[in-house]
Amino acid sequence: MAWKTWLSAAVLSAALVGGNALVATNAGAQTKWDLPAGYPATNFHSKNLQLFADDVKKLSNGKLDITIHPGASLFKVPEIKRAVQTGQAQAGELLMSNVENEIPIFGIDTVPFLATSYDDAMKLYKASKPIIEKKLQAQGMTLLYVVPWPAQGIYANKELKTLDDMKGLKFRAYNPATSRIAELVGAQPVTIQAAELAQALATGTVNSFISSPSTGRDSKVWESLKYFYDAQAWLPKDMVFVNNEALGKLDAASKKALMDAAAAAETRGWQLSKAEADDAKAALIKGGMTVQPPSPELAAGFKKIGETLAAEWLKKAGADGEAAVAAYKKM
Known part of the structure; x- marks a missing residue:
């Protein structure tokens, strides 16, 4: 009986030790x-x-x-x-x-x-x-x-003085707003995500886009395009x-x-x-790009496009959009 009692106690002790070890392992699990x-x-x-x-x-x-x-x-x-x-x-x-x-x-x-x-x-x-x-x-x-x-600007393979200069450009689009801009200026929207942009530029799939200076630097845009217009359009x-x-x-x-x-x-x-x-922006300049604000005519054209897009977005966003914009304007 003593031996059986000792064995039962040993088994119970081992089970408790094992259980405690499992709890400890779980507690420290990554x-x-x-x-x-x-x-x-x-x-x-x-x-x-x-x-x-x-x-x-x-x-x-x-x-x-x-x-x-x-x-x-x-x-x-x-x-x-x-x-x-x-x-x-x-x-x-x-x-x-x-x-x-x-x-x-x-x-x-x-x-x-x-x-x-x-x-x-x-x-x-x-x-x-x-x-x-x-x-x-x-x-x-x-x-x-x-x-x-950072605020968005316009990249292009040629000088842009007015919106008319953007007609026919192969314009990289990455969201609904950029696709709509391409349509409004008479450019051809081409959906390209950031990870694919460098290749798209190198192959001529796109020759213009709107994005931040950071995206331009990431894709070494100066190897394909020469102009960046710092339009300060929005901060996505x-x-x-x-x-x-x-x-x-x-x-x-x-x-x-x-x-x-x-x-x-x-x-x-x-x-x-x-x-x-x-x-x-300094990296773009170092790469040989012309970095400058848009001309008054180009800026005025984009302002009109902005008004069109704002009206279209508010209609699409409905009550949520109206509430958010109203709250923003009160700040």
């Missing part, structure tokens, strides 16, 4: 996430993403490890939102206006000349953020942070967002680490964007 993004690893958005991931790992004591996949290496840009929504990736980064056709409010920051400075871009973000968050939540996702690109924003099911599986400490790192990334990202605007 959660791994994938975060696909569309821009090169050298882009300031991608660098900020990596710093964000580093902060998350540090603040969570290694319990949450996020792998950044820049340059559309994991999913192509049009696939990123769907990948996060369906749980194929736990988080993602995307230009907000890429999903404007599905959810019009996401195109608010590409309404030409609505917000043309960083201060105004922040006001527009604050005015539209509650609606954007609500739309994402309805699709099972949570907004983590948002960072703007990238959003970083997470799948709610994945978010819900995090323990409280890891979730706090994620949110704290996101808040820091947003603050840091806006500062990086401001510095990037000047640095990227």
Whole structure:
């Protein structure tokens, strides 16, 4: 009996030790996430993403490890939102206006000349953020942070004095607003995402586009085009967002680490964007490009286009758009 009692006690002790070890292992287990993004690893958005991931790992004591996949290496840009929504990736980064056709409010920051400075871009973000968050939540996702690109200008392979000079150009489009601009100026819209732009320029698939100085530097645009008109048309924003099911599986400490790192990334990202605007324009000049403001005639033409696009967007965005613009104008 004594031997049987000892054996039972030993088995029970081993079970408890094993159980405690399992609990300890689970408590210290590392959660791994994938975060696909569309821009090169050298882009300031991608660098900020990596710093964000580093902060998350540090603040969570290694319990949450996020792998950044820049340059559309994991999913192509049009696939990123769907990948996060369906749980194929736990988080993602995307230009907000890429999903404007599905959810019009996401195109608010590409309404030409609505917000043309960083201060105004922040006001527009604050005015539209509650609606954007609500739309994402309805699709099972949570907004983590948002960072703007520098203000958009016009790239071309020839001098542009008026809108008429843009007729017939092969104009790169990446969202509904840029496609519509091409149509209104008589150019040919060609859908090209950032990861494919350098090749499209090299092959002559496109010879003009509207984008930030950063995109021009990333794609070494000076090898194909010679003119950049600093129109300050709008400051489009990238959003970083997470799948709610994945978010819900995090323990409280890891979730706090994620949110704290996101808040820091947003603050840091806006500062990086401001510095990037000047640095990227300097790189364009160094590459041999002519960088200048648009002529009064070209600026006036774009202002008229901006009024047309604003009216069309408000009609499409409905009550959400009207509420966000009204809130912005009160700030």
